[in-house]
Amino acid sequence: MNRRVSVLAAGLALAFAATACGSSDSDDANADTGAWSYVSGDGKTYEADEVPERIIAHAYAAAALMEHGIKPIAVYADGPIKDDVGLQGVDFDGIEVIGETWGKIDVEKAAELKPDLIVGDYWPVEKAYSGVEDGVEEASKRIAELAPIVGPAQGDSIVDLIEGYADLAESLGADVDGGSGADAKAAFESAREAFSEAAAAKPGLTALAVGPYDDTYAVAVPKYAPELLDFQEWGLDVIVPEKPDADFPYWQSLSFENADTYQPDLLLFDDRNYPGNFETLEAQPTASHIKAFAAEQYTEWPAYWLHTYTDYAAQLEELTAAIEKADPNIGS
Structure with a gap:
């Protein structure tokens, strides 16, 4: 504008x-x-x-x-x-x-x-x-x-x-230096430190952010998802898809027949449509070809909506727990 x-x-x-x-x-x-x-x-x-x-x-x-x-x-x-x-x-x-x-x-x-x-x-x-x-x-x-x-x-x-x-x-x-906002920031910083420590303890662990829907297996492009860039910055290896959609580069859209193109250790579902997107993938015959899905190594990803330290801290705590439980050898 x-x-x-x-x-x-x-x-x-x-x-x-x-x-x-x-x-x-x-x-x-x-x-x-x-x-x-x-x-x-x-x-x-x-x-x-x-x-x-x-x-x-x-x-x-x-x-x-x-x-x-x-x-x-x-x-x-x-x-x-x-x-x-x-x-x-x-x-x-x-x-x-x-x-x-x-x-x-x-x-x-x-x-x-x-x-x-x-x-x-x-x-x-x-x-x-x-x-x-x-x-x-x-x-x-x-x-x-x-x-x-x-x-x-x-x-x-x-x-x-x-x-x-x-x-x-x-x-x-x-x-902004006092009150609930300051308290929320302190809680976030603690959660971020724990997230980084968990990621550092699993140096080979890879993650893939996805949003399956209808007939498309959509893979998120971290460049346009700042929360995924944060995760990368803080030590989590989030896979970068090779061919983002030309008309909407937030995603690379794959057919479900090619859903096994990327093999992460941990699958991250777009939480805006969860569990619907999980159920969409689960219904596909090729779902079992995705090793992380078959091994039940998946969690949700806060996609494009984080705006507060309060929410970010809560989401990092859930992701940290998933990282700590994940086997970093599933996708390899």
Whole structure:
């Protein structure tokens, strides 16, 4: 999104500007003038005369802000919130829900709420924020006319994404160095250390992240899955597929006849569709050709939804337990 931002909705109280280059220290700006400034995932600096208060956010972004005490007035989600593995335990009581289907947002309701700011992840591959990507219905994309959209970029690490939301929360007035957010970070750091120790104890162990569905055995490409890049950084050998799909390089799509192309020691199922994707693979005659599956060495992988230290710590603990139990000689 390379346009300069202007606020088009009537009744908005703040005057925003976005610049394509340069940045300013949000803490200094807020302390000296009461103004607000944030360097967003698209590389632009967004500024306002007052700190935004009426925030609409993608549900995952909302969870990240709420870990630091910043509560939005409305959220939009990619599916039913009650069924979303990435939103379990998040208390949206008192928050308006303006969408629970990917690509569909009730912009009319959003406009009635008179937001100061829209918050979501910035996706570098699509060059768009959550809610206005390619494939979203055109009527829903009009949410971008109500207020500026900001948020940290999906990149090489979930930690960077979480810290990006901490920076945004701090710019909005949160105390990110104290309270529940700080406690969650400490718990995460402990879980990360345990994960690294478990991976180091199994130097030959390989893992493969998959999302079987319908007639396709989809293998995740770590380059576009920052949590998988984190696992690699922390010592787990996550297999990189050789031929990502040209039109959507997040995955390499294989037929089930070729599902044994890669032979990991540990199979990681996309937890957004689990156990359905497990059952899809289990029903295939070739499932037994995947040695890790036959040996029952599999677990779930938190695919594309991690936004908080609380969730990351919990997921790392489960993965650590699976690594500790796994035989590193199954796939060889």
